[in-house]
Structure formats: structure tokens, C-alpha cells
Amino acid sequence: MLDINKVRADFPILNEKVNGKPLVYFDNAATSQKPQVVIDAVANYYATINSNIHRGVHTLSQLATDAYEISRQKIQQHINAKHSHEVLFTNGTTHGINLVANGFAPFVKQGDAILISAMEHHSNIVPWQMLCERVGADLLVIPMNDKGELLMDAFEKLLTEKVKLVAVNHISNSLGTINPIEHIITKAHAVGAAVLIDGAQSAPHLRPDVQALDCDFYTFSGHKVCGPTGSGILYGKEEWLNKMPPYQGGGEMIKEVTFEKTTYADLPHKFEAGTPNIAGGIVLGTAIEYLNSVGLDNIMAYEQELLEYGTKKLLEIEGLKIYGTAQNKTSVISFNVGNIHPYDIGAIVDKMGIAVRTGHHCTQPVMDFFKIPGTVRASFSFYNTKQEIDALVASVLKAQRMLS
Template sequence: MKVAAEKIPFNVELIRQDFPILKRKINGYPLIYFDNAATSQTPKQVIDTIVDYYSNYNANIHRGVHTLSQEATDKYEGARKKIQQHFNAANPYEIIFTSGTTHGINLVANGFASELKKGDEVLISALEHHSNIVPWQMLCEKTGAILKVIPMNENGELIFAEYEKLLSGKTKMVFVNHVSNALGTVNPIKKIIDKAHEAGAVVLVDGAQAAPHIKADVQALDVDFYLVSAHKMCGPTGVGVLYGKEKWLKKLPPYQGGGEMIATVTFEKTTYADLPHKFEAGTPNICGGIAFGAALDYMNEVGFHEIAEYEHQLLEYATKQLLAIEGVKIYGVSKEKTAVISFNIEGIHPYDIGTIIDKLGVAVRTGHHCAQPIMDFYKIPGTVRASFSFYNTMEEIDLFIEAVKRAKAMLE
């Protein structure tokens, strides 16, 4: 698919025909896939792009003069430009291909090891995924910087007034997710970024959960770093993107050494390549990068505004139906949230709910969702998380609700 000037009229039944896996049956029941916050499904347009790459122009990039190498290079760099345009980065070389959001966060954390000193302060939020907690803990242990946490309230929202109190001249870095993977909370990142910049701090935003639902404009946000993963956005696993402002990408040292990221190599000294290659050592996931571009084309044809509106309808309908079940408690009831519902049923372990409804064809996630501090805040072992995408339907929600009711009746 190519990015179209005119959007396809939103028709969920036509959209579902693009996703072969939705025709599967699980234990004799039609698959109801409500684990989209973990990994989205892949349309045939993206699958065809992957097949086309390996069938017709599989070759290493940037280094070869032969035709296949040049074709692969053009497609790969074309995907970089698509991603640049989608997120409105100023330059294509501010888009660094990674293996995913976690890789990008570690790349930045490694680079800032030389920027921090003992007594500096680093802020993260109480809503973070482990991938946006552990690297900063490691960085603080290495540098002597102090890690501080922006607290949350019972609704699953960050307490902005407490964030403002934490900011000071000692604050060097602020890290926050755009959307909570566990609760669906949409954080006010523009306000967070502006306040951090007033204090002279650098801001990294984990956009992995936001990117499937919200089209972020990195220049309008004035964010220093923004990270996403393709597999949340109808693309393949094992590829993602780090956006970084040019001034920071030029300042930070390479994360890995090897081929492609060099300008010259002698046994006495190595000089590094210009952006973006400085951070892209070794043979990349060429097919993955090209397929990520195809996935963005697909989602832009559907339309992000249309996606957001439809998913909000799914969220409201599922929330109402779930709350009608006695004993259900939903965690994360912020005013602004994406199509994610984390819930428990009183007296029943979330794992048991997830196991039973899987037998009925319903795929949800159970556990702490790599966000254990959130579960500790609510004093629970975990939740059942149902996360919806634009290819899900109201009818699927009805079947999901009936499955939850059956599980509840069996487990009481």
C-alpha cells in the first residue's frame, strides 16, 4: 500500500479481511485477539512486503554496488523517510533503526553515562514499563545519580503537582511513557516536556504504547528522544525506531562498535560514521525496516483519527459491559486513555480468568504486564488486560464478556 491522499472509508469488516490470522479458530472457537498492547497483528500488505523482500531483492545494504544491494538500500532508506515523515522529525538521519523500544532506551542510557555525575537527579514515572525503569537504575548505579519517581494516583494518573515539586536544577533527565501499557493512561507529555525543559532537563518518551493509537509530532512536542516498536503498529517483531534530536545524537557516543558505524578504521584509531549510521552497527534487520514502512503506510491509509475514534467506541462499550459483571474492578480510569482495560474479579486470580477464556478462543494478557510497581501500588498480584485494536469488533466484545461470565461462574 502507498500512503493515500484520500483515506479508505472505515469499514471494520473489510479491514479484518486484511488480517489472515483473524480467520483462525482456537479450541474450536473463532479467535478473539485482545492482546494488542503486547503485539498487534499483521495485515497481508505487510506480510506481502516481507515475502517480496526475500523473494526478489534480499541483499546487504549500503555496501554493495550490485543491483540487489542498491534496491534493498533504496527500500530501507525509503522506509526511514516514511518514518521521519510520519513522526515529523526534522531530518531522516534523526531516525535510528533499533531492534525495538528497549534497545533504543538502552542506547540512550548508555550514551548518558558520560553526561551524569554523582548527585545529579533522574526522574521516571510510577507508570513505567520495566524497560523504562531498569536501564535508568543501572545508569544511576554507574554514575552516582539519584533516581526519583513521579507518583501516581488511584485513577492511574501521574500527579502533575508532585512532578513539578521534584524538578530542580539537579534534574538532568526525565523519562516517561506516552501511554501506560498496563492501564492505558495517556500522559500529558507536552506539559511534562515543557516543564522539564524549563528546568534544563532532557526528556525521553517511551512511545511504544501510544504509537498504534496516536500520531506523535516530535517537533511540535519538542521531545528530545521518542521511541517506538514496529510490532505494536501492525509491523514485524525485532525492529523499532529511536528518534533523537540531531544535537543529542551527535553528542552521544556510539552504543555498539562494528561494521557500518565507522568512517575509518586503523589499529591505532577509529573514526565514526555520520548519523544515522553511527548508531547502526552491523547488518540491520533490513526486511524489518522495510516492513515497518509498509505497516505505517497501511495504518495511515486506514487513518489515525478514524482508528482513535473507533477504538474509543470499543473501549467505552467494553468498559460498560464489564462493569455490569458483579465483582469486577477496573484499574486505570484516567480521563484520557487508549483502548486498554485492566481488571480483576473479586476473589479470583487473573491467571485463572485468562486460562479459562483462552479455552473459549479469547486471547488476553494476565500478570503484572512488566509494570510490577503499578501492581504493587494497587496491592494486587496482577490484572487481566484486554487491549483492543481497530480490527476488533463489538461482537467480539460481546463474546469476550460471555467468556468472562462463564469463567467467573466456574471459579466462584
């Protein structure tokens, strides 16, 4: 079982006050807070082994290189990748998706199609639009219903041999829906399509097993899993990473350079040009270790408890509507209250020391589907409490009284 008091003691920012009130942080889908062990690991890197990696024979460079590659192995084990060189360090999910979209151009031609879903983050829409415009392919969209669930019958009708890649999120950042990616991957592979899974919202809540999923690509951000900003990973199957061209040129990704020709380094360095976020890569491994010490099963169970409690309490507010009521969802509640603009509610809630997100959450097509300008989004993490949810409910009721 998760010891909530012990967990909260690991996060120094939870002792802060905002506008004179104890901080209640419900913006976890945007970024997670950092435990002391992660904060200390960043400082320790710069204080003890700061050096560039892979290029130096001196001791500090070797120590930093070892720490960086050990972190890669920790992440490999966490996601159950077959090889450590299938784990590429990136600066986040957006970077990972763009890397694949750029590298996939040789495998998509005019008349082919890329298939995404109606609930994607802009980062899993725009790169594919750019690819389709570049090669003359079509961008197809899996529709969803009013609950925020993908329509699988429509998906299967859209899925023809023209589809070369399917890119979907594991969990919707604006609705909390957990998508049936196992089914999507199996069906996509049956027509010869590759599959990219945007795991930005799933990695904080569950442990992805990329071999069991059999996805071709899986990407997530470090800052959403209690790690540093500017860090992340892209998992890619070895066969795809070997076929794809490099995303960027420069140092680290080369084997030999002449003015006539350049040959590229082996995986994973082929896709890791330039000096990386060394501290971020090393400390991402620390963050993953921390999550595993708490226990992903414990995290999932507790966050589900928070979701059920928060849903029940918020729905007691007259006129409150939740967007995203899928049967299978995680700890995200997007809502509006009557005709009150979500920004106005968010501003008043903030005065009470409670951090929520308002707006379209980088999912404008989702908001257009529901014909709303945006929502108030409360996203819970394993360091939140039911008492904090009670405080949110009280602040939303106060905002309702003030704005009605």
C-alpha cells in the first residue's frame, strides 16, 4: 500500500504556500513535481562529474558517460526494450514524435496515409500534417464519441493498406481516456502499418512493456515522470531505427566525416547529435528508479481512488459537467460549470492556492468536438490527497457563487 504521508515528505514543493494558502498542485498532466532525490541528483551531477560524454579519455568524462549509459539501461529495463540502443534520449515527447515523423518520410509517398485520432495533443497532429504536406499523403482521423472514446469500428474502416503509420496517444491529456492501444497495434500491423504510441500521459501512471505491446515506437517526457524538464526518451524497434535516416547532423552521430561523404554512427548515437542534456538523461534514470520504489501498481490503484473520489465530489456541484467519461480512464477530470468561462474559475481557484490548468490543453480539435472554448482540468498524482480534492470542490463552489 502507498504511504501518502511518506510520499508527500519526498516532495519539498508541497510545503510551499501560494497566495497565503497551502499549495494544492493539480496540474500534474502538464508537469509533475520533483522528489528530493531527483533534485539532489541534478546538483550531484554538476557538483561531482560534470563533463561532456563519449568523447573524453579523462576520468570525469568516463564517469559521466558511464552514468548516462547506466540511465539508458535503467529505462530499457523499465519499458522492457529488447536492446538498450533502442532507447534514444530526447528532450521530450514532442522531440520524439518529430524525430519519427522526419525519419518516416522515405517510407510514405503520395496517396499513402497517416492515421491519428481525434483526441491527440497538437504534438501528435502537427508533425504528421507537416509530413503529409511534404510527401502528398493523406492525414486520416479516428473519430470519438461523446464519452471521449475512440470508435473502433470507424478505425478499422479507415485502416487500409494505404496507411503506413498509426500515431495515437496511450492516454488523452485532456480527457483522461486510456485508449485500447493493444487492439490498435495488432490491427495496424495486420495491414503492414507501423505504430507510434505517445506515452506522455501514460508513463506517469503505468509501466509500458514495449515488447508485450509490440509497438514500433513509444515516446514520453521526463518532466511528467518526476524527472527534469528537457529530458525524455523515444523507444524504437531496432529494425526501424536502422532504416530511418538521422534526424539531425553534427557531432556524436557520425562515424567518419570527409568533405565528400559522412558515414553515421551506430545506434543509438545515430539519432543523438550534439551535446545532449547530460544531467537530464542521468537524472531521468533516478526519477524512474524513484517511481519504481513507490511501485507503479500502488500508484495506479491510489490514483484511481482519487479519480473516483474527485469525480463523485465534483459532480455534486450543480451545473458542473465533466468532459471525458470513458469507462477506462486515468486521474484526469476536465470540467466546466454552467456558462462560466474556465479561465475565470481557474483564476479564482488559484487565489485559494490550488493549481489547475485551464484552456484547450493543446487539444483544440477535442474542444471543437464538444463546442466549448476549453475546460478546467484537475489532474491528480500519487502525492495528492482526498483532502486536497475537498479544497478544490470548495474553491469551485466559491468561484461559482462569485461568477454566477
